Amino acid sequence: MASYLHGVHTPHRKKTRHKPVLRMDIPKTVTIPMAMHIGAPSTPIVKVGDEVKVGQKIAEASGFVSVPVYSSVSGKVTKIKDLLGAGGNTTAAIVIESDGLQTVDESVTPPTVSTREELLAALKESGIVGLGGAGFPTHVKFNVDPERIDYLIINGAECEPYVTSDTITMMERSDDMGDALRVLCPLLGIQKVIVGIENNKKRAAVAMRNMAASVTEAQVSVKMLPSVYPQGGEKVLIYHTVGRVVPEGKLPIDAGCIVINCTTLATIGTYLKTGMPLVEKCVTVEGSAVAQPQNVLAPVGAALSDLFAACGGLTCDPDKIIYGGPMMGVTVPSADEPVMTNTNAILALTKKEAWLPKTTACIRCGACTNHCPFGLAPAAISHAYKYNDVEALKKLSVDTCMLCGCCSFVCPANRPLVQRNKLSKELLKQTRAKEDKKV
Amino acid sequence: MSKLAISPHIHCGQSTAGIMLDVLIALLPASIAGVIIFGLRSLWVILTCVVACVAFEALFCLITKKPQTVKDLSAAVTGLLLALNLPANIPLWQCVVGSLFAIIVVKSLFGGLGRNVVNPAIAARVFMLVAFTSVTQAAFPINVDAVAGATPLADVTPKPAMPGLLTLATGYYGGAIGETCSFALLVGGIYLLIRRVITWHNPVAFMSTVFVFSLFMEGFDPVKALSMVLCGGVVIGAIFMATDYTTSPPTPLGKVIFGIGCGLMTCLIRYFGSYPEGVSFAILFMNILTPYISKWTRHKVFGVGGGK
Numbered sequence: 001m002a003s004y005l006h007g008v009h010t011p012h013r014k015k016t017r018h019k020p021v022l023r024m025d026i027p028k029t030v031t032i033p034m035a036m037h038i039g040a041p042s043t044p045i046v047k048v049g050d051e052v053k054v055g056q057k058i059a060e061a062s063g064f065v066s067v068p069v070y071s072s073v074s075g076k077v078t079k080i081k082d083l084l085g086a087g088g089n090t091t092a093a094i095v096i097e098s099d100g101l102q103t104v105d106e107s108v109t110p111p112t113v114s115t116r117e118e119l120l121a122a123l124k125e126s127g128i129v130g131l132g133g134a135g136f137p138t139h140v141k142f143n144v145d146p147e148r149i150d151y152l153i154i155n156g157a158e159c160e161p162y163v164t165s166d167t168i169t170m171m172e173r174s175d176d177m178g179d180a181l182r183v184l185c186p187l188l189g190i191q192k193v194i195v196g197i198e199n200n201k202k203r204a205a206v207a208m209r210n211m212a213a214s215v216t217e218a219q220v221s222v223k224m225l226p227s228v229y230p231q232g233g234e235k236v237l238i239y240h241t242v243g244r245v246v247p248e249g250k251l252p253i254d255a256g257c258i259v260i261n262c263t264t265l266a267t268i269g270t271y272l273k274t275g276m277p278l279v280e281k282c283v284t285v286e287g288s289a290v291a292q293p294q295n296v297l298a299p300v301g302a303a304l305s306d307l308f309a310a311c312g313g314l315t316c317d318p319d320k321i322i323y324g325g326p327m328m329g330v331t332v333p334s335a336d337e338p339v340m341t342n343t344n345a346i347l348a349l350t351k352k353e354a355w356l357p358k359t360t361a362c363i364r365c366g367a368c369t370n371h372c373p374f375g376l377a378p379a380a381i382s383h384a385y386k387y388n389d390v391e392a393l394k395k396l397s398v399d400t401c402m403l404c405g406c407c408s409f410v411c412p413a414n415r416p417l418v419q420r421n422k423l424s425k426e427l428l429k430q431t432r433a434k435e436d437k438k439v
Numbered sequence: 440m441s442k443l444a445i446s447p448h449i450h451c452g453q454s455t456a457g458i459m460l461d462v463l464i465a466l467l468p469a470s471i472a473g474v475i476i477f478g479l480r481s482l483w484v485i486l487t488c489v490v491a492c493v494a495f496e497a498l499f500c501l502i503t504k505k506p507q508t509v510k511d512l513s514a515a516v517t518g519l520l521l522a523l524n525l526p527a528n529i530p531l532w533q534c535v536v537g538s539l540f541a542i543i544v545v546k547s548l549f550g551g552l553g554r555n556v557v558n559p560a561i562a563a564r565v566f567m568l569v570a571f572t573s574v575t576q577a578a579f580p581i582n583v584d585a586v587a588g589a590t591p592l593a594d595v596t597p598k599p600a601m602p603g604l605l606t607l608a609t610g611y612y613g614g615a616i617g618e619t620c621s622f623a624l625l626v627g628g629i630y631l632l633i634r635r636v637i638t639w640h641n642p643v644a645f646m647s648t649v650f651v652f653s654l655f656m657e658g659f660d661p662v663k664a665l666s667m668v669l670c671g672g673v674v675i676g677a678i679f680m681a682t683d684y685t686t687s688p689p690t691p692l693g694k695v696i697f698g699i700g701c702g703l704m705t706c707l708i709r710y711f712g713s714y715p716e717g718v719s720f721a722i723l724f725m726n727i728l729t730p731y732i733s734k735w736t737r738h739k740v741f742g743v744g745g746g747k
C-alpha cells in the first residue's frame with residue numbers, strides 16, 4: 001500500500017457519542033427544502049392551504065437523479081417560498097404549520113420488494129439519499145449491473161471532529177442495518193459487505209460485529225481503520241478496506257465497489273420494514289456555543305434554532321453556524337435555516353473555537369502535499385490558479401481533489417489552499433463547458 | 440448573523456513563527472556549547488548577527504512599505520545560523536556585512552520569506568568566505584594551546600591530526616562557533632524530529648552519503664569515515680541547513696535525493712576540490728537544483744494512470 005495517504009490528526013471532540021439521543025418536540029412550523037440532494041430539485045405537488053400528514057408525499061422527483069419529498073409533520077401548508085441554499089442558489093421550500101398530532105398518512109405501508117426492479121423503485125419512492133452529507137440519491141447508486149459489484153462498503157468511519165450521529169446510529173440501529181442488508185444483498189447480487197469503522201469507536205464496532213454475525217445472506221465483515229481524517233472519504237475508505245484504487249475521474253463502481261453511509265443503510269432498513277420515508281434525522285448538535293451538546297432526533301425541516309433550543313439554547317452569539325463538521329461543513333447565515341435529510345450535524349462555534357491564524361507567505365514546507373490524502377500539490381495548484389494556468393491545473397490533477405481541507409488545516413501560513421483547489425475545479429469546469437460549446 | 444466562510448473552520452495551530460521558534464530552541468544547545476568552547480567572544484558574534492539580521496529585515500520592510508515580517512522569527516534564525524557558521528574571532532563589522540548580504544541580497548530582494556532561491560545563511564557564509572580571509576581561519580577552543588588557524592580538514596602541510604571521536608562529539612577542536620559540538624547539534628536535531636519540524640530524510644541521506652563516500656576514500660576505516668561526518672560542517676549543515684523548507688524539496692523522495700546530492704558534493708570538494716571544506720558549497724549547489732528536484736519528485740496523485 002502506498003504510504004502517502006496521510007491525512008491529518010484532527011482533534012476528536014466526540015463527547016456527544018455516549019449521550020442518549022434526544023427526540024425533540026415537534027416544532028410549530030417546518031420548512032422543507034426541495035433541494036436536499038444532488039440532482040434536480042423536487043417539484044411540489046401540494047398547494048397553500050392543503051392538509052398534510054406525516055409521511056405524505058409533498059413533492060415529486062423531477063427526473064432520474066432526483067427524489068420525492070415527504071412531510072415530516074401533520075398540519076397545513078402555509079407557504080411555498082424561495083429559500084436561499086447554502087450553496088448560493090435559490091430553490092422552493094414548503095412551509096408546513098404543525099397541528100402537533102403527528103397523524104401518520106395512510107400511504108405509509110411497507111413496500112413489497114421481491115425483485116431487483118421493485119427494490120430500486122421502492123428506494124426511489126423512499127426519498128432516501130446519501131446521508132453522510134453529499135445527498136446522492138441512493139436508488140441511482142444501486143442502479144448498476146450486479147456483475148460489477150464486488151463489494152458493498154458501509155461507511156462508518158465518521159472522521160469529522162464533533163460529529164457522532166453515525167456512531168450513535170451504528171450503536172442503536174444495528175438491527176435496521178442488518179435488516180436492510182438481508183433484503184439488499186440477495187436482490188442486488190452483493191456477496192461481500194465490509195463495514196469500515198475507525199478504531200476510536202469501540203462500542204459501535206461491537207454492535208457492527210454482532211450485526212455482521214446475524215446476516216447470513218452475504219459475507220459481512222468489519223474492518224477497523226486508523227482514526228485519521230479523512231478516513232470516511234469514499235476513495236480513501238475503499239483503499240483502506242479493500243486495497244483498491246479508484247482511477248482518476250471514475251466512480252467507486254469502476255473499482256467494483258459501492259459505498260453507502262451507515263445511517264443511510266439504517267434508514268433503508270426502517271423504510272423496508274415500515275414504509276416510513278425519510279422524515280426525521282439524527283443530528284449532532286455541538287460546538288462550544290451550545291449549552292448541552294447532544295444528538296437530537298429532529299423532523300426534517302425543523303429550524304436550527306429549534307434544535308439549539310432543545311439542547312438548552314446557545315450560551316453566546318456563535319461566530320459560525322455550520323451544517324456538518326468543522327473540516328468540510330458549510331456555514332449558514334442564521335439559525336433560521338432548516339435541518340435537511342443529509343444534515344448529520346449542526347455546529348455553533350464560538351469565536352475562539354473557529355479562530356484561524358492570519359495568512360502569511362508560503363514557506364514551501366510541503367505540509368500541504370505531504371498531508372494530502374491523494375498526494376496532490378496544493379501549493380503548486382494555488383500558484384497555477386493565480387495565473388489562470390488551465391493546462392498546469394490539468395497536469396496537477398486538481399479534479400481529483402475531494403476538498404477535504406487537510407492542506408489548509410495543516411498550513412503553518414494558513415494559506416487558502418483547499419479554497420483555491422475548489423476555485424480551480426470550478427475554473428476547469430467552466431473551461432470545459434466553453435470548449436464543448438465551440439465544438 | 441453568524442459569519443459565512445468556506446471550510447475548513449478549524450486549524451492545527453502551527454504557524455511559521457512557531458516553526459522558527461522551534462528551530463531557535465533546537466539551536467540553543469549548539470549555541471551554548473559554542474560559547475563554552477570558544478569563549479565569550481562567540482556570544483558577541485551571535486548577538487551581532489542576530490540583531491543585524493533582524494534589523495535589516497525590519498528596515499527593508501519599512502523602506503519598501505511591506506508588512507512587517509520580523510515577528511515570524513525567520514530573520515533571527517538566519518542570523519543565528521550565520522553566526523554559528525563563523526569563527527569566534529571574526530571582526531564584528533564583517534558579521535554585519537554578512538547579515539546584510541543574507542537578509543537584503545539573498546532573501547528580501549528575491550521576494551522575502553519563502554521566495555529565496557538559496558539558503559541566506561549559507562550564501563552569506565560563502566560570500567564572506569570569498570570576501571574575508573578571517574572566515575577561513577578557524578578559531579580554536581579557549582583552553583586549547585594552538586597557534587595556527589586551520590580546521591582538521593585543512594589542506595596544509597603538515598596536515599593537522601584528526602581529533603578523536605570523543606573530541607569531535609564534544610567539539611573541543613578548531614572550527615566555526617556552532618559546528619564543532621556534534622552532540623549538541625544532534626540533541627537539537629532530535630528535538631526538531633520530535634516536534635515534527637523536520638523529517639529524517641535529508642539529514643540521514645546527507646550524513647550517510649558522506650559516511651559511505653569517506654569509507655571508500657579512507658580505506659574502509661569506519662572510525663575515520665565517522666570522523667569525516669562529525670568533523671566540520673556536515674552535522675550542522677545536514678540538520679539545520681539542508682532541512683530549510685524553502686530551499687529544499689518538500690517530498691520525502693526529493694529530500695533523500697537532495698541529501699545524497701549534498702553528501703556527494705561535500706565529499707567531492709573535500710577530497711578533490713581546492714577548498715578543505717565543502718558543506719556550504721554543496722548545500723548552495725543543491726539549493727539551486729531544488730526547483731527541479733521538487734518538480735520531478737512530486738507525489739504520484741492517487742488514481743492517476745488507472746487503478747486497482
